[in-house]
Amino acid sequence: MQNGVLRNYHTHTVRCKHARDTDGEYAEKAYRAGFETLGFSDHSPWPFTDGHVSRVRMDLAELEGYCASVRALRKEYEGKMRILLAMECEAYAPHFSWLREIKEEMGMDYLILGNHFSDETEVFPFSWSTEPEHLRLYTESTLRGMESGLFACLCHPEVALFRYPAWDQACEDMADELCKAALSLKLPLEYNLLGEVYREKGKFGPLGYPLLRFWEKAAEYGNTAVIGVDAHSASALEDIPRLKAARERLEKLGLKVLDSLEGPKESSPA
Ligand SMILES: [Zn+2]
Ligand SMILES: [Zn+2]
Secondary structure, X not given: OEOOEEEEOOEOOHHHOOOOOOHHHHHHHHHHHOEEEEEEEEEOOOOOXXXXXXXXXXXXXXXXXXXXXXXXXXXXXXXXXXXEEEEEEOOXXXXXXXXXXXXXXXXXXXXXXXXXXOOOOOOOEHHHOOOHHHHHHHHHHHHHHHHOOOOOOEOOOOHHHOOOOOOOHHHHHHHHHHHHHHHHHOOOEEEXXXXXXXXXOOOOXXXXXXXHHHHHHHHHHOOEEEEEOOEOOHHHHHOHHHHHHHHHHHHHHOOEEOOOOOOOOOOOOO
């Protein structure tokens, strides 16, 4: 919930190979739950150079179909609910210019940064981080993405704490660097509701995300937050109490929760 108006900018589709339900089911559930805006942001495909086939994202050949499907839903729900077209992407710097072109070409409304892997070989997911060195790698890569100017927010900034053993100086440094950069780049940090579900299911190590300690720091820095459902099933969009509780929790910490990811365009004429 963003200021009484329900908006979600983080929604997946079955194309990523680890979500379920049809695009139409996501839209219908969101509409029935009272959402004003639903942003589809499935895991982006990439033009992998080494023939790598990802198990966690749509294939490049599915991109046009994805865009067409979201556009069709946008038309279907016109006047009832706003539907936006987007993607969640890693910080694969060699492909940033490709991504910029695709965003333009497909008329995407925004992109969000969800930095799951260190590089396009996708051998090492950052969620497997257990050593300070892993967190340094994650921070460095994520900063590169944040500074690219391509993204509207940083999703689950603490994703590298999925199974990290304990809060240490490396965690402190990671949090400091990401919060500092987010502040100077005016990039909102996403409080990720799927993480809450993971925690309840016992999927995390001792830390996981969203982590109170991280968000206390974000509040100290004066960061802005956006709440993301990170829906991998249509029913995730029905959990309105979770959205409301998250907003209250963040506001109690002193964080400013954004009403919208779109914001005023800096270059738009007065
Ligand atoms: Zn996913
Ligand atoms: Zn996601």
